Amino acid sequence: xxxxxxxxxxxxxxxxxxxxxxxxxxxxxxxxxxxxxxxxxxxxxxxxxxxxxxxxxxxxxxxxxxxxxxxxxxxxxxxxxxxxxxxxxxxxxxxxxxxxxxxxxxxxxxxxxxxxxxxxxxxxxxxxxxxxxxxxxxxxxxxxxxxxxxxxxxxxxxxxxxxxxxxxxxxxxxxxxxxxxxxxxxxxxxxxxxxxxxxxxxxxxxxxxxxxxxxxxxxxxxxxxxxxxxxxxxxxxxxxxxxxxxxxxxxxxxxxxxxxxxxxxxxxxxxxxxxxxxxxxxxxxxxxxxxxxxxxxxxxxxxxxxxxxxxxxxxxxxxxxxxxxxxxxxxxxxxxxxxxxxxxxxxxxxx
Amino acid sequence: xxxxxxxxxxxxxxxxxxxxxxxxxxxxxxxxxxxxxxxxxxxxxxxxxxxxxxxxxxxxxxxxxxxxxxxxxxxxxxxxxxxxxxxxxxxxxxxxxxxxxxxxxxxxxxxxxxxxxxxxxxxxxxxxxxxxxxxxxxxxxxxxxxxxxxxxxxxxxxxxxxxxxxxxxxxxxxxxxxxxxxxxxxxxxxxxxxxxxxxxxxxxxxxxxxxxxxxxxxxxxxxxxxxxxxxxxxxxxxxxxxxxxxxxxxxxxxxxxxxxxxxxxxxxxxxxxxxxxxxxxxxxxxxxxxxxxxxxxxxxxxxxxxxxxxxxxxxxxxxxxxxxxxxx
Ligand SMILES: Nc1ncnc2c1ncn2[C@@H]1O[C@H](COP(=O)(O)OP(=O)(O)OP(=O)(O)O)[C@@H](O)[C@H]1O
Ligand SMILES: Nc1ncnc2c1ncn2[C@@H]1O[C@H](COP(=O)(O)OP(=O)(O)O)[C@@H](O)[C@H]1O
Ligand code: SF4
Ligand code: SF4
Ligand SMILES: [Mg+2]
Ligand SMILES: [Mg+2]
Numbered sequence: 001x002x003x004x005x006x007x008x009x010x011x012x013x014x015x016x017x018x019x020x021x022x023x024x025x026x027x028x029x030x031x032x033x034x035x036x037x038x039x040x041x042x043x044x045x046x047x048x049x050x051x052x053x054x055x056x057x058x059x060x061x062x063x064x065x066x067x068x069x070x071x072x073x074x075x076x077x078x079x080x081x082x083x084x085x086x087x088x089x090x091x092x093x094x095x096x097x098x099x100x101x102x103x104x105x106x107x108x109x110x111x112x113x114x115x116x117x118x119x120x121x122x123x124x125x126x127x128x129x130x131x132x133x134x135x136x137x138x139x140x141x142x143x144x145x146x147x148x149x150x151x152x153x154x155x156x157x158x159x160x161x162x163x164x165x166x167x168x169x170x171x172x173x174x175x176x177x178x179x180x181x182x183x184x185x186x187x188x189x190x191x192x193x194x195x196x197x198x199x200x201x202x203x204x205x206x207x208x209x210x211x212x213x214x215x216x217x218x219x220x221x222x223x224x225x226x227x228x229x230x231x232x233x234x235x236x237x238x239x240x241x242x243x244x245x246x247x248x249x250x251x252x253x254x255x256x257x258x259x260x261x262x263x264x265x266x267x268x269x270x271x272x273x274x275x276x277x278x279x280x281x282x283x284x285x286x287x288x289x290x291x292x293x294x295x296x297x298x299x300x301x302x303x304x305x306x307x308x309x310x311x312x313x314x315x316x317x318x319x320x321x322x323x324x325x326x327x328x329x330x331x332x333x334x335x336x337x338x339x340x341x342x343x344x345x346x347x348x349x350x351x
Numbered sequence: 352x353x354x355x356x357x358x359x360x361x362x363x364x365x366x367x368x369x370x371x372x373x374x375x376x377x378x379x380x381x382x383x384x385x386x387x388x389x390x391x392x393x394x395x396x397x398x399x400x401x402x403x404x405x406x407x408x409x410x411x412x413x414x415x416x417x418x419x420x421x422x423x424x425x426x427x428x429x430x431x432x433x434x435x436x437x438x439x440x441x442x443x444x445x446x447x448x449x450x451x452x453x454x455x456x457x458x459x460x461x462x463x464x465x466x467x468x469x470x471x472x473x474x475x476x477x478x479x480x481x482x483x484x485x486x487x488x489x490x491x492x493x494x495x496x497x498x499x500x501x502x503x504x505x506x507x508x509x510x511x512x513x514x515x516x517x518x519x520x521x522x523x524x525x526x527x528x529x530x531x532x533x534x535x536x537x538x539x540x541x542x543x544x545x546x547x548x549x550x551x552x553x554x555x556x557x558x559x560x561x562x563x564x565x566x567x568x569x570x571x572x573x574x575x576x577x578x579x580x581x582x583x584x585x586x587x588x589x590x591x592x593x594x595x596x597x598x599x600x601x602x603x604x605x606x607x608x609x610x611x612x613x614x615x616x617x618x619x620x621x622x623x624x625x626x627x628x629x630x631x632x633x634x635x636x637x638x639x640x641x642x643x644x645x646x647x648x649x650x651x652x653x654x655x656x657x658x659x660x661x662x663x664x665x666x667x668x669x670x671x672x673x674x675x676x677x678x679x
Contacts, residue, residue, distance in 0.1 A: 064539040155481055173627045203395035203566060208610035208621035237612035260614055274544040276569030289511055291542060
């Protein structure tokens with residue numbers, strides 16, 4: 001049993017990811033390898049993740065820098081080809097498709113929003129052209145009148161005005177630029193939006209505007225989101241279900257509230273412990289020792305074992321598989337064996 | 352305040368003269384910090400946090416300049432000193448920590464060499480004693496096995512370890528004041544928590560005063576004793592951290608607090624402050640927040656509010672409090 005069932009019953013998953021992996025060859029050039037006798041180096045950015053997302057659901061991935069979130073995002077929109085495993089969208093498996101035209105029937109139904117809204121908008125185009133581009137590319141409408149009317153509608157949908165269409169991206173603030181990229185993403189009537197840190201570059205007050213907009217649009221248009229962020233509070237706010245990633249794998253997958261109310265995996269609990277206490281309850285946080293190891297030579301067994309206060313010999317050799325615990329999936333020997341106690345972890349202090 | 356202030360900033364104004372007129376990046380900013388106290392400074396990007404910090408450490412990039420007000424350290428004016436004298440004060444009494452640790456580290460020198468050089472320029476001790484002190488500092492900021500790491504170069508350290516080295520560098524001369532500008536913004540959450548715990552401990556143990564600039568209210572809540580909220584170059588609200596977070600008075604702070612998603616708070620929508628902070632060229636007359644303020648009234652559009660007391664040690668620059676509400 002390795003499927004994370006979508007939370008919303010009665011609706012089949014729109015997106016289903018099974019044993020998805022993506023490796024990168026980061027070896028030094030062949031000549032150097034021969035001269036210096038260095039081996040080939042493979043970086044396992046994503047190394048076997050499973051999840052499913054129901055229609056209209058928001059599934060989020062959290063985790064620290066380099067754990068593979070963006071790589072999953074790029075796999076999920078077909079920007080990378082999978083090294084192993086499958087990604088099914090509405091029944092089409094496109095994980096290993098090689099030819100562009102293979103993806104044609106589903107390409108317009110999946111869109112992506114990036115962290116840096118400026119880098120992803122062509123600075124020399126007017127906003128109207130930027131938003132119209134996917135409409136023209138997929139030949140969704142013909143004739144300038146129809147296209148312009150559609151662009152006006154999209155601008156209003158993201159709470160901008162048709163008059164904004166005549167301006168250039170640099171004339172807008174960061175939050176407004178993110179609205180423009182959302183409008184462009186919506187132009188092809190997608191069902192599935194992959195959002196990679198869409199608010200991480202924004203100030204909190206602007207982030208609130210974008211998160212509210214994303215929730216409104218989801219309700220209005222029935223969108224399904226794969227949402228990626230390193231900010232646990234943002235993820236708590238936006239998600240139905242959450243997957244916690246560590247070094248290319250999923251440590252825990254659970255409904256958002258359950259995950260935050262009752263985290264089970266030691267890494268999830270450590271991450272939760274790093275969140276500053278805004279409510280000023282005087283809760284003592286335990287800063288955890290250590291940093292994320294390199295994904296080129298990840299630790300054996302459970303990749304978290306060098307930082308885990310519950311690690312034992314089994315953890316050092318055997319890779320834990322995700323197992324169901326109530327409505328969560330947890331990949332941890334300690335949890336499976338019942339030797340990870342509930343409640344706060346007294347993690348080893350930072351050295 | 353229990354102690355005499357170590358740092359006093361009074362009516363600070365920072366300007367950028369330009370071809371199309373002069374931009375005022377920091378406007379009439381006043382606050383002080385006592386020894387051992389952490390003052391958090393929050394606000395959205397462009398609010399003037401970094402310019403305030405740069406003015407204090409005497410590192411405003413030209414054409415930026417201090418155009419008014421004063422900055423005193425331990426009762427002595429430091430805003431009008433010749434460059435060399437300020438450089439000496441900076442090395443000896445003020446430590447600076449920036450967002451990107453690489454800006455403070457020289458990639459060509461080993462970490463140990465940078466520490467030893469900084470230590471020997473500020474105190475009259477032997478190379479050997481300086482190296483021992485460098486090792487002790489690395490230990491103190493939580494670098495494991497410092498004897499093995501001291502001769503390594505910055506690129507051999509991870510981001511979190513580099514920031515620790517920068518903190519060690521800032522501590523070399525036992526500074527009285529540390530200005531930390533977004534010291535954890537570029538770091539992972541688990542590392543961020545470690546660095547913050549470290550700053551807090553140093554402040555407590557050495558009695559160092561800290562000005563902690565960040566846009567992260569959570570970091571402030573954890574670390575600061577008092578907090579100043581900046582908006583469009585001015586301090587909108589300043590007060591004890593618990594007071595400001597639990598009972599914000601300025602409408603901007605109220606909106607800001609509501610816009611922060613929080614764990615365990617189930618809100619379908621976040622409070623939204625419509626619009627965005629004005630550019631320096633378009634700061635509205637009267638209260639700079641008035642076009643976005645849900646409480647705006649006539650006076651706000653014409654007259655600029657100064658800070659007024661709203662509770663003990665707690666001030667807000669808002670006309671709502673003009674009739675002396677909460678006057679101590
Ligand atoms: N094209 C690539 N070639 C080589 N390595 C890559 C490539 N893309 C990503 N990686 C590596 O894969 C790992 C995962 O990267 P990824 O960008 O998915 O992380 P992330 O979780 O999105 O991190 P962040 O929070 O910093 O955005 C990292 O070690 C990264 O350096
Ligand atoms: N060299 C410069 N010329 C003109 N304006 C500048 C310059 N440097 C900074 N500013 C302006 O000063 C204001 C305050 O900047 P800063 O203190 O860096 O903000 P914060 O640190 O709060 O994000 C901003 O509006 C910024 O655009
Ligand atoms: S498998 Fe072992 S090392 Fe990994 S998280 Fe669980 S207890 Fe810790
Ligand atoms: S002075 Fe007026 S506009 Fe400004 S914050 Fe107060 S009520 Fe709002
Ligand atoms: Mg990423
Ligand atoms: Mg700044």
